[in-house]
Every structure is written in structure tokens, then in C-alpha cells.
Amino acid sequence: MKIKPLADRVVIKTVEAEETTKSGIILAGSAKEKPQVAEVLAVGPGGMVDGKEVEMIVKVGDKVLTSKYSGTEVKVDGEECTIVRQSDILAIVEE
Amino acid sequence: MKIKPLADRVVIKTVEAEETTKSGIILAGSAKEKPQVAEVLAVGPGGMVDGKEVEMIVKVGDKVLTSKYSGTEVKVDGEECTIVRQSDILAIVEE
Amino acid sequence: MKIKPLADRVVIKTVEAEETTKSGIILAGSAKEKPQVAEVLAVGPGGMVDGKEVEMIVKVGDKVLTSKYSGTEVKVDGEECTIVRQSDILAIVEE
Amino acid sequence: MKIKPLADRVVIKTVEAEETTKSGIILAGSAKEKPQVAEVLAVGPGGMVDGKEVEMIVKVGDKVLTSKYSGTEVKVDGEECTIVRQSDILAIVEE
Amino acid sequence: MKIKPLADRVVIKTVEAEETTKSGIILAGSAKEKPQVAEVLAVGPGGMVDGKEVEMIVKVGDKVLTSKYSGTEVKVDGEECTIVRQSDILAIVEE
Amino acid sequence: MKIKPLADRVVIKTVEAEETTKSGIILAGSAKEKPQVAEVLAVGPGGMVDGKEVEMIVKVGDKVLTSKYSGTEVKVDGEECTIVRQSDILAIVEE
Amino acid sequence: MKIKPLADRVVIKTVEAEETTKSGIILAGSAKEKPQVAEVLAVGPGGMVDGKEVEMIVKVGDKVLTSKYSGTEVKVDGEECTIVRQSDILAIVEE
Incomplete structure (x- = not known):
């Protein structure tokens, strides 16, 4: 089974906390803003979103x-995922 | 009888919970955000919506x-449906 | 006497509940969202509304x-009507 | 003395309740939305309003x-008037 | 000393109540909307305001x-004035 | 040390109350709107701000x-300053 | 490991308070507006952001x-950083 996000949406899967620590990132967000490292599982096509051209990066x-x-949490084939808009993604992390 | 949605609206019918589980998707949304799998029954024509060109996907x-x-819940010929805007649809699920 | 709605406004008259049931539609909206079947009595000219071109459908x-x-409820020649914007109309019902 | 409304504003004067009833319109609005029949006394020039071209109808x-x-209520030469924007006018009533 | 308003701003000075009554206007606004007759003391240059071309009228x-x-009340050389945007001006009063 | 404001921002320094009185301006603002005379210390470059061309005046x-x-108060080399947007400036005062 | 901010985002690292005082800036912001001196660690590519062309300065x-x-606080390789939008940056400080 497969989820094809629409518009500028992206399906992401949170990377486990253990793995996060190992890779050197510990997140110190406030209660309202809880950033997290996640892996991208699927990317929407972009295009016209709300009357504006969006390029998927x-x-x-x-x-x-x-x-x-x-975003919205869903469980696909037993895995917890989240569907967010690309504009909710702050940065790409490279190792 | 037939419902023809206007603009970027889509008539959807929630897929039964049993069926949802069988197909491997369990939804773990918060109270405010309750995602659900639904089947599309009718699709509006798109076009200019709120001054923006919308293509129906x-x-x-x-x-x-x-x-x-x-969206808004309606009962058509005994079936409960919901009328949503396409922008409220997160993803298409393929099996 | 005649009401000529301005811009993208539409004068509608709620169809009686009895008739609604007969035609197979029962509406199950929440308290905040009470959809209803109505008949269109008059249609505004559309055109530029709020800086956007609106076509009346x-x-x-x-x-x-x-x-x-x-919308706003008015009583014209003894009949209760409502004036809504076309964008508040979800769908056209065909029998 | 004369009031010249600016932009898309219109000076209106509520038609007396008696007269309203005679002409067949009784208004049944909710407390929040109290429609009323009024006569237009003066009309602004329209033109660019808030960055959008407005044509006075x-x-x-x-x-x-x-x-x-x-709108805002004013008393001019002893007569109570209201200054509204044209977009607050729902319909023209013809007899 | 002189105040030169920026953009679409206008410096106005409330006309005394006595004078207002003499000219035939008595204002009957609600508590939230207190219209008043004022004289224009200075007018900004207009031009691009918030990305929109504004012509001073x-x-x-x-x-x-x-x-x-x-607007904002200021006292200039002993006189109480108010700085408003032109869009807050409803009408020009002619005698 | 020097502060170079970005976009349409302006660094201003409040003129002392004594000096203000001397120049004939006494400000009678409400609690919510406290206008004040300030001197401009630095001006941003203007240009595209929020998708709109802004010219610094x-x-x-x-x-x-x-x-x-x-705006935001900062202390630079011992002097209290405020960084505001040009659109928060009501008028230029000339003596 | 490296953080590549998206769109108009900037990764900054607060300069220590001691260092701040030394360079002559003491910040006197209110509780709601706490400005701080920070050093820029990484800059996003700019480009189309929310339908508007943004140039990174x-x-x-x-x-x-x-x-x-x-912005959002993150800890990268043991260092506390913040990811902000360029529009949240008030000024560049030069020594």
C-alpha cells in the first residue's frame, strides 16, 4: 500500500530518539515548538498551491x-507517519 | 438523485473502520485532527475558486x-457523505 | 415586488423538510454546520467581487x-428567503 | 448641507417600518444580522478601493x-442616516 | 512647527460640538463607532501604501x-489633533 | 559600532520629554497608542519587503x-534606541 | 553534520552575554520582545517563499x-542554535 501526498505535502517518519542522539542532534524546543528529525517517505508533486507555484525541494x-x-499523524502498514506541508520543514540535515 | 459539487468541492464517503484496518491503515490522529480514509463519490469542476485557478486531481x-x-455532512439516498474542499484532502491511498 | 441580489449573492428558499425526506436527502450536520436543501429564487450578476472575477453557476x-x-434571512411577500453568497453553496442537487 | 461619501461608501436612510410592511417585506433576521430596507441618499465615486477597482451599482x-x-450612523439636518460600504448591500428591492 | 504626515495619513482637528450643531449635523453613533466632524489640517502624499497606489482625495x-x-491623538502647538488614514474618513461634508 | 537595519526598518531614538515640550508638541495619546517624537539614527535600504516595493522616505x-x-528596544553604546518599520512612523515633524 | 536551512530560513547562534556587553550592546527589550545578538551559521537559498521572491541579505x-x-531552537553537535526566517532579523551589527 502506498500514500501519494497531494500538492505540497510530504509524508515523513520520525527518526528514533536513540538514533537522533547518536547523530549528534538533541532538540531543545519549547513545549509549543517541538522540532524533530524525520525521514522523508513520500513527496507531493508541488505545482500550484493556494494560487502560488511551489517547487518541491x-x-x-x-x-x-x-x-x-x-501535520496529521497516520499509521501506514504499522508505521507511524506524519503528513506535513513542505513549508513546515525547517531544514535538511546532512551527515 | 445526484449531488454535483461546486467549485473545488468533493463528495466523499468514509470507508468503514473494519475495511480500514484490513487495508493496513490505522489512524492515530489527535482529537482536533481526525484523519480518515474515504472514497470519492463526486468531484466538482474546479476552475476559478477564490480568484485562483484550481485543477481537480x-x-x-x-x-x-x-x-x-x-466539510459538511449530508445524507444522500440513505448514505452518509461529506462535502470537503480538495485542499482538505491530504493524500491519495493506493493499494 | 422583486429582490435583485448584488454581486455574487443568491436568494434561496428552503425546501420544506417533508419534501426533503421524500427526495431521499436527510441532513445530518452538526449544530454549527446545518446544511439544507434550498431552491434558487434569484441570482446576482457576478462580475468583479472583492477584486476577483466571479462567474455565476x-x-x-x-x-x-x-x-x-x-446569509441573511428576509421575508418577501410573505415568503421566508435567505440571501447567501454563491461560495456558500456546496452543491447542486439533481433528481 | 451635503454629505459626499468617499470611495465605495453609500449614505442610506432606513425606510420606516410601516412603509416596509406595506411593500410586503417583513424582515426576520437574527439578532446578529438585522437586515433592513433603506433608501440610497448619496453614492461615493467608487474607483480604486483597497487596491481593487470598485464600480458603483x-x-x-x-x-x-x-x-x-x-456602517456608522450620522444625523444630517435632523435625519438619521447610515454610511455603509456598497459591499454591505445585499440586494436592490424593486416594486 | 509643522507636521508632515507620511503615506495616506491625514492630520485632522475635531470641530467643536457647538459648531457641529450649528451646521446641522448631530452624530448618533454607538459607543464603538463615534463619528465626528473634523477639519483637515495636513494631507500625506499618498502613493504606494502597503503595495497599493493610493490617491489622496x-x-x-x-x-x-x-x-x-x-488614529493617534497628538497635541501640536497647543492644539489637539488626530492622525488618521484616509481610508478611515467616511465622507466630506459640504455646506 | 553600528547598526544597519534590514528592509524597511528604521532605528530611532526618543527625544527627551523636556525637549519635546520646548518644541511645542505635547502628546495626548491613550494608553494603547503612545506616540512619541523620536530622531532617526539609521534607515534600512527599503526595496522588496513582504513582496511589496518599499521606498524609504x-x-x-x-x-x-x-x-x-x-518595535524592539535595544541599547547601543549606552543609548536606548528602538527599531521600527517605516510604516509605524506617522509623520515627520518640522520646526 | 550540517544543517541546510530551506527557503528564507537562517541558522543563528546567540552570542554570549559577556561578549555582548563587551561590544557595547545591552538589550533592553520587554518580556514579549527579547532581541539578542546572534551570529549567522547558515543561510537558506531564498527564492520563492510564500509566492514572493526573497533575496537573502x-x-x-x-x-x-x-x-x-x-524560530525553533535546535542543538547541533552540542551547540544550541535557532532557526529563524530572515524577516525576523532586525539589523546587522557592525563593529
Whole structure:
């Protein structure tokens, strides 16, 4: 089974806390803003979104920081994922 | 009897919970954001919506994830449906 | 006497509940969102509304679903009507 | 003395309740939305309003329905008037 | 000393109540909307304001109705003035 | 040390109350709107701000009225300054 | 490991309070607006952001004043950083 996000949406899967620590990132966000490292599982096509042309920059496999527990959580084939808009992604993390 | 949605609206019908589990998706949304798998029953024509050109991407028969209990519930010929805007649809689910 | 709605406004008259049931639609909206079947009595000219070109799609005689008790209720020649914007109309109902 | 409304503003004068009933309109608005029949006394020039071109459609002498007790009440030469924006006018009433 | 308002701002000075009554205008606004007759003392240059071209229509010496106690009160050389945006001016009053 | 404001920002320094009184301006603002005379210390380059072309009109040395205690207070080399946007400046005061 | 900010985002690292005092800036912001001197560690590519072309002006190594504790705090390789939008940067500080 496969989820194809629409518009500028991106399906991401939070990277485990253990793994996060190992890679050197510890997140110190406030309660309202809980950033987290996540891996990109699927990327929407972009295009016209809300009357504005959106180019998708993140790619499947990217490690990203998201701005908050934004988006909607879904469980696909047993895995917890989150669907966010690309604009909710703060940065790409490279190792 | 037939419902023809206007503009960027889509008529969807929630897929039964049993069926949802069988297909491997369990939804773990918060109270405010209750995503659900639904089937598309009718699709509006798109076009100029709120001064912006909207192209309809979902098709009748698509299984979709919606972002919330958004939209308006109606009962047509005994079936409970919901009318949402396409922008409230997060993703298309393929099996 | 005649009401000529301005801009993208539409004068509608709620179809009686009895008739609604007969035609197979029962509405199950929440308290905040009470959709209802209504008949279109008069249609504004459309054109530039709020800086955006609006084309009127509903026609006099159409049966429509409106998104809420939106609009303003008026009584014309003894008949209760509602003036809504076309964007508050969810769908056209065909029999 | 004369009031010249600016931009898309219109000076209206509520038609007396007696007269309203005679002409067949009784208004059944909710507390928040009190439509009323009013006569147009003066019309602004329209033109660029808030960055959008506005064409004035109502004319002096028109009977109009306004969407609420919107606008600002003034008393000119002993007569109570209201200054509203044309977009607050729902419809023109013809007899 | 002189105040040169920026953009679409206008410096106005409330006309005394006595004078107002003499000229035939008594204002019956609600508590939230207190219109008042004021004289224009200085007018900004207009031009691009918030990304929109604004043409100044009021002139020094005009008697105007303002929509509320909007703007900022200042005292210049002993005289109480108010700085408002032209869009807060409802109408020009002519005698 | 020098502060170079970005975009449409302006660094201003409040003129002392004594000096203000001497120049004939006493400010009678409400609690919410406390205008004050300030001197311009530095001016940003303007240009595209929020998708709109902004031309800087105030110059270093200008005496200006600001609409409120808007902006952010900083202390530079012992002097208290405020960084505001040009759109928060109501007027230029000339003597 | 490296953080590549997206769009108009900038990774900054607060300069220590001691260092701040030495360079002559003491910040006297209110509780809601706490400006701080920070050094720019990484700069996003700019480009189309929210439908508007954004040119990046700050450069890696710049000392900047940010308008508030805006943005999201992250810890990268043991260092506390903040990811802000360029529009949250008030000024560049030069020594």
C-alpha cells in the first residue's frame, strides 16, 4: 500500500530518539515548538498551491527538521507517519 | 438523485473502520485532527475558486485521506457523505 | 415586488423538510454546520467581487445545498428567503 | 448641507417600518444580522478601493437591503442616516 | 512647527460640538463607532501604501466625517489633533 | 559600532520629554497608542519587503512621530534606541 | 553534520552575554520582545517563499539582532542554535 501526498505535502517518519542522539542532534524546543528529525517517505508533486507555484525541494530519503508537531499523524502498514506541508520543514540535515 | 459539487468541492464517503484496518491503515490522529480514509463519490469542476485557478486531481473512486472532520455532512439516498474542499484532502491511498 | 441580489449573492428558499425526506436527502450536520436543501429564487450578476472575477453557476430553479445557516434571512411577500453568497453553496442537487 | 461619501461608501436612510410592511417585506433576521430596507441618499465615486477597482451599482433613490446594522450612523439636518460600504448591500428591492 | 504626515495619513482637528450643531449635523453613533466632524489640517502624499497606489482625495480645509476615534491623538502647538488614514474618513461634508 | 537595519526598518531614538515640550508638541495619546517624537539614527535600504516595493522616505536626522511603542528596544553604546518599520512612523515633524 | 536551512530560513547562534556587553550592546527589550545578538551559521537559498521572491541579505558570519525568541531552537553537535526566517532579523551589527 502506498500514500501519494497531494500538492505540497510530504509524508515523513520520525527518526528514533536513540538514533537522533547518536547523530549528534538533541532538540531543545519549547513545549509549543517541538522540532524533530524525520525521514522523508513520500513527496507531493508541488505545482500550484493556494494560487502560488511551489517547487518541491525535499526528496525521498532526506533527513529533515520540522517546525512543530504540525501535520496529521497516520499509521501506514504499522508505521507511524506524519503528513506535513513542505513549508513546515525547517531544514535538511546532512551527515 | 445526484449531488454535483461546486467549485473545488468533493463528495466523499468514509470507508468503514473494519475495511480500514484490513487495508493496513490505522489512524492515530489527535482529537482536533481526525484523519480518515474515504472514497470519492463526486468531484466538482474546479476552475476559478477564490480568484485562483484550481485543477481537480482526485477522481471518483479514489481512496483519500482527509485532514479533519472538515466539510459538511449530508445524507444522500440513505448514505452518509461529506462535502470537503480538495485542499482538505491530504493524500491519495493506493493499494 | 422583486429582490435583485448584488454581486455574487443568491436568494434561496428552503425546501420544506417533508419534501426533503421524500427526495431521499436527510441532513445530518452538526449544530454549527446545518446544511439544507434550498431552491434558487434569484441570482446576482457576478462580475468583479472583492477584486476577483466571479462567474455565476447556479440558476433560478436549481436545488442547492448550502454550507450553513449563512446569509441573511428576509421575508418577501410573505415568503421566508435567505440571501447567501454563491461560495456558500456546496452543491447542486439533481433528481 | 451635503454629505459626499468617499470611495465605495453609500449614505442610506432606513425606510420606516410601516412603509416596509406595506411593500410586503417583513424582515426576520437574527439578532446578529438585522437586515433592513433603506433608501440610497448619496453614492461615493467608487474607483480604486483597497487596491481593487470598485464600480458603483446602486443609485440615489434605490431601495436596498443591507446585511447588518453595519456602517456608522450620522444625523444630517435632523435625519438619521447610515454610511455603509456598497459591499454591505445585499440586494436592490424593486416594486 | 509643522507636521508632515507620511503615506495616506491625514492630520485632522475635531470641530467643536457647538459648531457641529450649528451646521446641522448631530452624530448618533454607538459607543464603538463615534463619528465626528473634523477639519483637515495636513494631507500625506499618498502613493504606494502597503503595495497599493493610493490617491489622496481630501484636501486641507475639508470638513470630514471619520469612522471612529481611530488614529493617534497628538497635541501640536497647543492644539489637539488626530492622525488618521484616509481610508478611515467616511465622507466630506459640504455646506 | 553600528547598526544597519534590514528592509524597511528604521532605528530611532526618543527625544527627551523636556525637549519635546520646548518644541511645542505635547502628546495626548491613550494608553494603547503612545506616540512619541523620536530622531532617526539609521534607515534600512527599503526595496522588496513582504513582496511589496518599499521606498524609504525618512532620512537620518528627521524628527518623527511613531504610532506606538512598537518595535524592539535595544541599547547601543549606552543609548536606548528602538527599531521600527517605516510604516509605524506617522509623520515627520518640522520646526 | 550540517544543517541546510530551506527557503528564507537562517541558522543563528546567540552570542554570549559577556561578549555582548563587551561590544557595547545591552538589550533592553520587554518580556514579549527579547532581541539578542546572534551570529549567522547558515543561510537558506531564498527564492520563492510564500509566492514572493526573497533575496537573502545576511551572510554566514554576520552578527545580527533578531526581533524575538522567534524560530525553533535546535542543538547541533552540542551547540544550541535557532532557526529563524530572515524577516525576523532586525539589523546587522557592525563593529
